[in-house]
Amino acid sequence: MVAIRRIFFVMLFAVSGSVAQAQDRFITVASTTSTEQSGLFGFLLPIFERESGIKVRVVALGTGQALDLARRGDADVVFVHAKAAEEKFIAEGHGVKRFPVMYNDFVLIGPKSDPAKVAGGSDIVEALRRIQSIQASFVSRGDRSGTHMAELDLWKASGIDLERVKGPWYRDTGQGMGPALNTAASMNAYLLADRGTWLAFRNRGDLAILVEGDRRLHNQYGVILVHPVKHPTVKQDLGQAFVDWVIAPAGQKAIADYRINGEQLFFPNAQQRDL
Numbered sequence: 001m002v003a004i005r006r007i008f009f010v011m012l013f014a015v016s017g018s019v020a021q022a023q024d025r026f027i028t029v030a031s032t033t034s035t036e037q038s039g040l041f042g043f044l045l046p047i048f049e050r051e052s053g054i055k056v057r058v059v060a061l062g063t064g065q066a067l068d069l070a071r072r073g074d075a076d077v078v079f080v081h082a083k084a085a086e087e088k089f090i091a092e093g094h095g096v097k098r099f100p101v102m103y104n105d106f107v108l109i110g111p112k113s114d115p116a117k118v119a120g121g122s123d124i125v126e127a128l129r130r131i132q133s134i135q136a137s138f139v140s141r142g143d144r145s146g147t148h149m150a151e152l153d154l155w156k157a158s159g160i161d162l163e164r165v166k167g168p169w170y171r172d173t174g175q176g177m178g179p180a181l182n183t184a185a186s187m188n189a190y191l192l193a194d195r196g197t198w199l200a201f202r203n204r205g206d207l208a209i210l211v212e213g214d215r216r217l218h219n220q221y222g223v224i225l226v227h228p229v230k231h232p233t234v235k236q237d238l239g240q241a242f243v244d245w246v247i248a249p250a251g252q253k254a255i256a257d258y259r260i261n262g263e264q265l266f267f268p269n270a271q272q273r274d275l
Contacts, residue, residue: 026055027238030066030075032146033176035221038196038265043258048245054238062145062176070094070224073231076239079246081146081194081221094231095224099247102255102266103220106150107198108211109181110136110190122213125158132160135169137189141180142172146219151192154216181207194219196265221266223247246270 035041036058045056059069063080067089070078078095080086089095108127110118116136118127131138141148155162162170171189173180177197184191185205193201198209225243228236245251252268259265 025053025238026057027076027235027242028057028059028074029077029079029242030059030061030069031079032063032066032081033060033178034081034147034194034197035079036060037176037178038194038200039260040196040255040258040266044246044251044254047254048242048251051250052241052245054241056242060176062141062143062148064144064149067094070226070231073226073233076226076235077223077242078226079221079223081219082149083220083222085146085149086222086224090224093229094227096227098222098224099243099270100272101221101223101246101270102252102268103218104195104266105212105219106147106192106217107195107209108190109184109193109198109207110210111188111206112208113188113206114210116190119208119210121211124154124211124214124216127211128155128158128160131190132158132165135167137169137171137187139171139173139180139184139187139189139191141177141191142174143176145176147177147192147194150219154192157216199260199263199265220269 041058049055059075061069063082063085066078066080067085069075071094086098090098108118108124116130116134118130121127140151152162171183171187173183177193178201180191181193181197181201182203185203185207188206223243223246225239226234228234247270252270255266255268256264
């Protein structure tokens with residue numbers, strides 16, 4: 001009887017250890033709201049999990065907040081879209097190496113009535129000048145996201161001192177892309193959005209894409225393993241497995257395969273020079 005009990009407990013501990021090990025095979029990815037709200041991660045991650053056996057927990061924030069989360073050691077990987085902020089993150093010692101993964105583009109969304117008369121143009125800075133000149137309603141994410149950083153860069157390129165000219169016409173939401181789009185729809189306002197989230201967005205009201213195609217609207221995404229020396233809790237092997245997969249042919253194909261109504265949302269470019 002003692003021998004039987006001993007065998008039982010050995011088997012129980014072995015099974016418990018296997019379960020615990022399986023449960024521990026997960027990583028936390030700090031990413032942007034656009035990768036989640038566009039539906040990309042809902043499509044992409046089950047493929048990775050099925051092929052690798054590694055679960056992925058996503059914390060979707062603006063790029064600035066996602067990088068701050070990783071700076072605290074609370075993520076294993078960051079998957080974001082603001083190259084200057086990503087390079088600063090690495091220079092501070094928080095990230096190992098940045099790899100380009102994919103791109104899409106930003107578009108200027110606005111009311112079909114188009115009070116600023118920008119529809120059909122491809123010069124985003126001229127469009128912003130027209131919007132500001134008549135103080136047409138404009139919604140900003142205002143959340144230190146990659147989209148928000150890109151918007152601020154475009155206002156600067158337009159020669160407009162946003163801090164000086166801000167007024168009731170300019171609405172900071174401090175929210176993600178989806179809520180900002182909802183606010184713009186309710187206000188019939190202009191805003192800068194990533195194309196992927198716009199294509200997945202349903203509550204469009206009277207909004208439409210008015211300006212697109214400017215090279216300054218290119219939106220590059222990068223992936224970075226959080227540095228395990230700086231942050232010893234980082235699951236280095238599992239996190240690196242995700243980085244390796246998403247820039248490898250299998251991950252790149254999965255990104256290219258994701259579509260809404262037949263339209264491709266993101267374009268893989270891991271094999272190109274660092275963008």
